[in-house]
Amino acid sequence: MTKLKAPVPVPVxxxxxxxxxxxxxxxxxxxxxxxxxxxxxxxxxxxxxxVKVPSTSARLLDAMSDYGD
Structure with a gap:
């Protein structure tokens, strides 16, 4: 039978x-x-x-009601 060692303490x-x-x-x-x-x-x-805005960003803002309406 194998003898187990004591657990190693966790360092602070x-x-x-x-x-x-x-x-x-x-x-x-x-x-x-x-x-x-x-x-x-x-x-x-x-x-x-x-200032250049990518067309995808412009479409996104246009679709938002706060900006496009």
Missing amino acids: DAEGDLATLRGDCARMAPHWHAPDRIAALPVSPSLIHG
Whole structure:
């Protein structure tokens, strides 16, 4: 009869757990800087040129009631 070995313990996550990750993020948060939100300015339709829409997309939009009716 073959003797079975004891189960191998599952290794703990080498990178840490969720609490460690949250702590790391909390320490890094002051170093992250988000730029101020810049409002997009409207563009004159006369400046928009060279836009090409594939015919399949145009047909799809035309078939939608929100756009085609």
